[in-house]
Amino acid sequence: MMFPDFNDPAYSEQGHYTDFPEYGKQCDLIKPWRGYRRGTIVAQTPKGFVVQLSSGAEIDVYLDEIEID
Numbered sequence: 001m002m003f004p005d006f007n008d009p010a011y012s013e014q015g016h017y018t019d020f021p022e023y024g025k026q027c028d029l030i031k032p033w034r035g036y037r038r039g040t041i042v043a044q045t046p047k048g049f050v051v052q053l054s055s056g057a058e059i060d061v062y063l064d065e066i067e068i069d
Contacts, residue, residue: 022044022049023044024040025040025069026038026039026040026069027041027068027069030065030066031065033053036057038054039052041068042058047060049063
């Protein structure tokens with residue numbers, strides 16, 4: 001897997017990358033977060049992904065913390 005240059009502001013002002021194969025895919029959190037288990041991958045970070053939960057909360061996760069559908 002090739003990772004983008006996260007220091008390049010062209011990806012976004014927050015440093016998140018959104019043009020990658022897993023974008024928009026559903027995933028399950030291996031360890032639930034505040035009762036939430038399922039989410040949608042909305043960004044890639046240098047260490048993993050940002051997952052948006054049904055509450056609207058977005059959390060940073062490592063690759064080994066989720067199972068992608």
